[in-house]
Amino acid sequence: xxxxxxxxxxxxxxxxxxxxxxxxxxxxxxxxxxxxxxxxxxxxxxxxxxxxxxxxxxxxxxxxxxxxxxxxxxxxxxxxxxxxxxxxxxxxxxxxxxxxxxxxxxxxxxxxxxxxxxxxxxxxxxxxxxxxxxxxxxxxxxxxxxxxxxxxxxxxxxxxxxxxxxxxxxxxxxxxxxxxxxxxxxxxxxxxxxxxxxxxxxxxxxxxxxxxxxxxxxxxxxxxxxxxxxxxxxxxxxxxxxxxxxxxxxxxxxxxxxx
Amino acid sequence: xxxxxxxxxxxxxxxxxxxxxxxxxxxxxxxxxxxxxxxxxxxxxxxxxxxxxxxxxxxxxxxxxxxxxxxxxxxxxxxxxxxxxxxxxxxxxxxxxxxxxxxxxxxxxxxxxxxxxxxxxxxxxxxxxxxxxxxxxxxxxxxxxxxxxxxxxxxxxxxxxxxxxxxxxxxxxxxxxxxxxx
Numbered sequence: 001x002x003x004x005x006x007x008x009x010x011x012x013x014x015x016x017x018x019x020x021x022x023x024x025x026x027x028x029x030x031x032x033x034x035x036x037x038x039x040x041x042x043x044x045x046x047x048x049x050x051x052x053x054x055x056x057x058x059x060x061x062x063x064x065x066x067x068x069x070x071x072x073x074x075x076x077x078x079x080x081x082x083x084x085x086x087x088x089x090x091x092x093x094x095x096x097x098x099x100x101x102x103x104x105x106x107x108x109x110x111x112x113x114x115x116x117x118x119x120x121x122x123x124x125x126x127x128x129x130x131x132x133x134x135x136x137x138x139x140x141x142x143x144x145x146x147x148x149x150x151x152x153x154x155x156x157x158x159x160x161x162x163x164x165x166x167x168x169x170x171x172x173x174x175x176x177x178x179x180x181x182x183x184x185x186x187x188x189x190x191x192x193x194x195x196x197x198x199x200x201x202x203x204x205x206x207x208x209x210x211x212x213x214x215x216x217x218x219x220x221x222x223x224x225x226x227x228x229x230x231x232x233x234x235x236x237x238x239x240x241x242x243x244x245x246x247x248x249x250x251x252x253x254x255x256x257x258x259x
Numbered sequence: 260x261x262x263x264x265x266x267x268x269x270x271x272x273x274x275x276x277x278x279x280x281x282x283x284x285x286x287x288x289x290x291x292x293x294x295x296x297x298x299x300x301x302x303x304x305x306x307x308x309x310x311x312x313x314x315x316x317x318x319x320x321x322x323x324x325x326x327x328x329x330x331x332x333x334x335x336x337x338x339x340x341x342x343x344x345x346x347x348x349x350x351x352x353x354x355x356x357x358x359x360x361x362x363x364x365x366x367x368x369x370x371x372x373x374x375x376x377x378x379x380x381x382x383x384x385x386x387x388x389x390x391x392x393x394x395x396x397x398x399x400x401x402x403x404x405x406x407x408x409x410x411x412x413x414x415x416x417x418x419x420x421x422x423x424x425x426x427x428x429x430x431x432x433x434x435x436x437x438x439x440x441x
Contacts, residue, residue, distance in 0.1 A: 170383055170412040238368070
């Protein structure tokens, strides 16, 4: 409404706009370098920088930075060991990079004016499809046709096992969607909520002037203040949940048939 | 006061040695707590035993030896070695039973997990039925069957993941009726 004239809109959706920074078209495909790609590059660069710098001095007694790295190593390692067993550790590099990428992308999105890559379902769905392709590929490579035991639960009377098998197939097919939707919707909803309340506080001042408007802005400001730590928690928890479910699915590829 | 010359030996033997061992074993948590407080231990117990021992030796003061008295020096050294060996064994044992302790799953994340699982399973079932309809041409029936099957799959998924969550929370739902576990 009133804010439209200034060129900057106060609406909660414009933060998700993708703007190309360098145009590049191959045929009919648009492969431009966008702000989203930039944020992904920053996330990867930060992870690499962090890991290289803090593991540079491999001391026996770890310093602060080194022990952060060791703690995160053990965090992911224990997660894999407890969900997929010790032979799941062969997927450690994959799960660790996945977790770190999502965590850094989520956390970078919490910085004001930064773009949140994981708030686009294309990104999260690609990550989820990577996981599912790995599960199917490795499951077939390791078990051959035995991978299909995943859909054939043991210990169920033959009369209803085909029914359960159909349900298993449906829930297997829904995995990549629920995996990606969970991360995407959490990030999207959180950022919309933050922007909504923050924008409301600004609009209060804009509508009623500085003196009475500040009191009207107090409540939305308090909401924003309360939401920020919650969003940091969500950013971590969603990265954790994504990695944890990846481990659970990978354990299906390792040991189909008992679950 | 009767001196105990056996204990000045570097090795510990006989019943006295066993008594000392058991005493140390009982007092080890307190000893460690005295040496550098609990949180550091929790940090280090999961990591390599070599690092643990280094930290242990490097700790300031002689507090780590609670029963040092007149014939203290050599005795505390042998006791130190014992503590080190015990610490190594404790580490190994702990690492065997290590579980990721508290999991950062908030109630909201859990609820959202159930919600997406249920919704998505229903939608995927319906989409599958719709696809079969398009392929075979059995217009409403595939969609209907797919919808019902998707709902069943969604409910089943919620039940399974709730069961798993309860097992992790040690509420042991499966102990009540073991048939349901399969």
